[in-house]
Amino acid sequence: MDSTLMVNVEPRGESPIADPVEEFRGIVCDALDTAEETYGVEDLECHLERALVVLQRNPELRPQFESELVSLLDSIKEGVIEVVSYAMHELRWPAVERAIREKISVPGVDVSDVRLYGVMLEAFSDSWRDRDLYGRFSR
Known part of the structure; x- marks a missing residue:
């Protein structure tokens, strides 16, 4: 078996998921599309949770996932x-935290972007103020 291809055969004849990185990309696309169509996080959370599960389920692919997340910052x-x-x-x-901090420190970075990067940095804290918006973290 090719080591770059990981097949996960789902029960009940559902289609297999070949590559966790591709799966993650697809979920992120779904989340971004949903975000364009809605204003609340309620509709987004199912995509966010699915993405998190893929990240957690494939720790050996962390460098690739880090690259995917960092590329979103562009x-x-x-x-x-x-x-x-x-x-x-x-x-x-x-x-990922370092990459966000680097984006903030780029000379001439747009002030609005700095604020948005700052919002992402807040999530690295236990006291993240937006945590209560999500069912997973508001328990």
Whole structure:
């Protein structure tokens, strides 16, 4: 079996999921599309939770997942803040935190972007003020 291809055969004849990184990308796309269509996090949380499960289920792929999350920082559009914040509140990966801090420190960075990066950095704290917006963290 090719080591770059991991097949997960789902019960009841559902289609197999070949690559966890591709699965994660698809879930992120779903989340970003949903974020464009809605204003609340209620509709987003199912996608955010699915993305988090993929990240947690595949620790051996952490470097690839970190790259995926860091690449989202290049274009802060609807949903990116939520995807990064939700996952990093749970996982707290230093590489992603460093990448956010680097984005803030770039000379000439847009002030609005600095604020949005700051919102993502807050998620690395136990006292993240937005945690209560999500069922997972408001328990």
